[in-house]
Amino acid sequence: MAEPSLALQKVIAGRLLGNAEIMETIGPDGILDTIGRPERERCILIGQSQAVYSGVIATVHATLHVWIKEPGLRLAKEVVGAVVDAVSFDAQIEGQYIDADDFTIADISVNDTRFIPDPDQWSHGVVNVQAIMREVA
Secondary structure (H helix, E strand, O other): OOOHHHHHHHHHHHHHHOOHHHHHHOOHHHEEOOOOOOOOOEEEEEEEEEEEEEOOEEEEEEEEEEEEEOOOOHHHHHHHHHHHHHHOEEHHHHOOOEEEOOEEEEEEEEEEEEEEEEOOOEEEEEEEEEEEEEEOO
């Protein structure tokens, strides 16, 4: 079986890059595959992931980190709201699946969000995403 978390990461990145609000606030260079507090003052990190298998079906969890250099949490919360809108997907509502490498994705949902003020005026938003994927190759 191919590794579904990488396929989901690509889809998430594409959906973030396709969101006008995120591009206006963060920009395309601010969508990163890395961990830790970034050097950039505004970015979204596609971080940790986990895949739980049941035959050819995988439930894949991904954690996204929104980092904003600001004295409060307002902009971080706005960006997290845009992330929720950008990544959420339901094949039953959309009438189609997402093709992702060797997988189809039936559902991408946000399980929870949280906000953490960090030292030195950094705002940190965390978005936990879950996807239901099926291997097709």
